Every structure is written in structure tokens, then in C-alpha cells.
Amino acid sequence: MNTVRFADITLRESAHKAQGGLSFREKIEIAKLLDKLNMSVIEVAPIENERVDSLLIKSITSSVKSSIISVPTGIGEGSVSAAWEAVKTAAMPRLRVSIPASPVQMEYTLGKKPEAVSKIIEETVAAAVAKCKDVEFVAEDATRAEKDFLYSIIASAIKNGATTVTVCDSVGTMMPDEIEAFINDVRDNVPEIKNVVMGVECSNSTGMAVACAASAIKCGALEIKTAVCSDTALSLQDIMQFVRTRGESFDAQCFIKATEIGRITSQISRIVKTRRSKTSAFDSVVQEYDNTTMLSIHDDITAVQTAVLKLGYDISSEDMTKVYEAFGRIAIKKDVSMKELDAIVATAALQVPPTYSVESYVINSGNVINATANIKLKRGEDVIQGVCVGDGPIDASFLAIEQIAGSHFELDDFQITAVTEGHEATGEAIVRLRSNGKLYSGRGISTDIIGASIRAYVSALNKIVYEEA
DSSP states (O other), X not given: OEEOEEEEOHHHHHXXXXXXXXXXXXXXXXXXXXXXXXXXXXXXXXXXXXXXXXXXXXXXXXXXXXXXXXXXXXXXXXXXXXXXXXXXXXXXXXXXXXXXXXXXXXXXXXXXXXXXXXXXXXXXXXXXXXXXXXXXXXXXXXXXXXXXXXXXXXXXXXXXXXXXXXXXXTTOOOOHHHHHHHHHHHHHHOGGGGGSEEEEEEBOTTSXXXXXXXXXXXXXXXXXXXXXXXXSBOBHHHHHHHHHHHTGGGTEEOOSOTTXXXXXXXXXXXXXXXXXXXXXXXXXOOOOOOTTOEEOTTOOXXXXXXXHHHHTOOOOHHHHHHHHHHHHHHHTTSOEEHXXXXXXHHHHSSOOOOSEEEEEEEEEOOSSXXXXXXXXXXXXXXXXXXXXEESSHHHHHHHHHHHHHTSOOEEEEEEEEEXXXXXXXXXXXXXXXXXXXXXXXXXXXXXXXXXXXXHHHHHHHHHHHHHHO
């Protein structure tokens, strides 16, 4: 029986969403959920901002253990190298060369004639194969391509080392019998394709994506592009239902966890569809710490550094030394959890001169009024005021600080912990902010938990301002 692989394009499609799309943390969380589902391939969006997008891909690769991570290469050796540097640490990396195949798309997207496009495909696939053993060639809008040209570029991609070839019905106008005839024509005219995995991508613009994908599987396609949450892509839930009910008659099976699909796809859909409230500083899901990992005094700096990277930090070797020294002072007394390590990083790493300091704050909150925060921060000799309304006193406080700073930073996580007990207990707050993809954390301590939270946010903000200045 043939095993059909599914390649999820939810993260790839999220790059085209309006209103800022998904947060950094949400993208990582979606990748982790897809990995739990046994998704064969997870496709990410193209690298546009090399610093931010490369950091995102590296964070995803450290979180995903069993799925292939597929990164688009762009055109040219430089783009291929950037994609490879971002994904090379993945357990199963893949480079994806995606090029328009129809005359209208070649002219509109690339501004080039077929001969030049053919040369680009040959050179880009060869450059990708030189770096990665798993390379996919995607012929975009293949169903509207001139047949002889399509056959020639597929043969060229295979000759230069592509291990998967995907053809796309990008506009979604084909009927199931037409897609079957189309795939059979490709197989008949490109004999080499029997030596690689053939994939298809069917648009659902006419509601026929499942039927067309079924026809493709019948013709021997072994990789199908799907999405958990998309307006135009083939639905993972729908094609899974087909494979479960009719897979045997098509001699096809897959290894997606059928018992988990409902729960996990609901979680992903909720993440994709939930947008940030304008009265809240929070962007995304909260950090879930690995409660099973405990570090002891016997762990060396390499083990601690691995744990720090797992938390999402990218810190210098000098700061890593400081973190390890602080870790050692605690580990000599007891084992250290990931949550405690996070607090150590917030305290020890990237200690900088404060750009902002807390001058004063007044918080109004209650069950019959909206929470408001009036915060004054000192920058040099200037005192800057921010006044905001929020979903609660913490939201209002953080939004007021954003108003003062003049920027919104992705609030990656916020944690409150009691340090001491009793009616005069001291509270500790940890705030994790992202700027340009990089994670910064701050720590605040006070008997007033709102004050501790404000100081933690300002501490993280100072690190961002110092490093980016």
C-alpha cells in the first residue's frame, strides 16, 4: 500500500494575511502542533527579512522533531544559501524551489521568457542540491503551462537532483477527470518522474479540491499540499476524511494521527483566526514550559546553552557565561527548572545602562470601570507620560509604556511568581518581548505585583533600545 504524505501550507499562507498575520510565538506553536499530528512536511513562508525570518525558522527547527521543514529558496545562489543556513539544523531539512510555469505567471512574476526561466530552474535546483539532499521543485500554475515547456523543466529539475516534483492547479479550474488526464500526461512524457516523489497542489476555489486530490492519488501522486486553515487551499480535515473512508480502494494510507486531528486542528484554527485586541498588549498564546526537563549542577555550559536556545533566546557567548555562572549558584542548592532558567536569563543576560526608568505610575481598576494606567518614565532629563485604557491593569500599564516608547513589541510571555509568603509577600514578574524576531526578557520584583510587572517590562524595553541603537 502506498503511503501518502501531506505537506501543510498554513504557515506559508499566513504570510499573505492582512493585519500583521501571526505572531512569532504563534507560528512556532502551530509548527509544534503540526509535528504532534505527524504532519509529513511543514512549509514555511519565504525569507524576506533575513534576520527575523531566519531566526523564526531556526526556532521552528529546534521545536519540531519528526516533520520535514520545507523552506523556499528564492532565485539565485545567494537566496539558496540563506534558506539553507536557516534550516540546516532541522532534523529533516528541505529546500523548495518554486517557479511559475505558465506564460502569464512567468511574465508577471519574473518578467522573463521561457528560455531564461528554464535556465533559472536548472541553476537554482543544482545550487539547492549541492547543499541539501532533499530538494523539491514546484511548478506553479502548471495546469496552464505549455505542455512541452512543462515537461522539459520537470525533466531538468529531476536531472539536476530534485527528489520531489510538485505540479500546481493554482487557479483551481480543473475537474477531477481533467487533473487525472493532466497527471497521466506528465507521467507519460517525463519518464524520469517515476524515480522521484510526485506531488500536487489543488486550489479549492471551485470547491473541487478534495475530488481533484483524490484523482491525483489514484494516478500515483504521493505528496499532497493541504492547510488546516485557509480560504483557498485543500483542507487537511477533508482530505483526511477521504483517505480514512476510501483510502484502501485507492491503495493509499497516511500516518496522520486520526484521533488527534479534531483537537489539534481546532487549536490551530483558533490561533489563526484570533486577532490581537486593541485594548490588550498580549499578542499570542502564553509560554508553555517543559516541566520534564530539570538541569542539575552536573550539567555543563553546553547543556545549559541548549536549554536556553530551547526557550527561544539567542544570546552572546559573554552573556551565556554570565547565565551559566548564575545557574551554578542556584544549581549547587537544587535542580533548576526551565521556568527558573528563564528568570536567570532575564536577570543575568544583556545587562545594560537603563534608557528608561520608572518615575511614577497610577492605576485605576475595578469591576464597574475600564482599567486605566497613567505612567511616567524618565529618559535622560525628560519625563514622558503615557495614559492608556486596557482589558485589565497589566494590559493598560503595558500599553501606556508602548505609547511612551512609540512602538509595539510582541509580548511573547508574561509570568508572575510569589517570591516570599505572607501578607507582605514579594512578587516577581518576568516579561518576554520580541523585536525583529529576537527575544528579550526583563525581571521586576516588588510587593506590588503591578509595579513588579511595569519594572519587568521597562527592563526588557531597555535591552531592546540599547541593542537596536
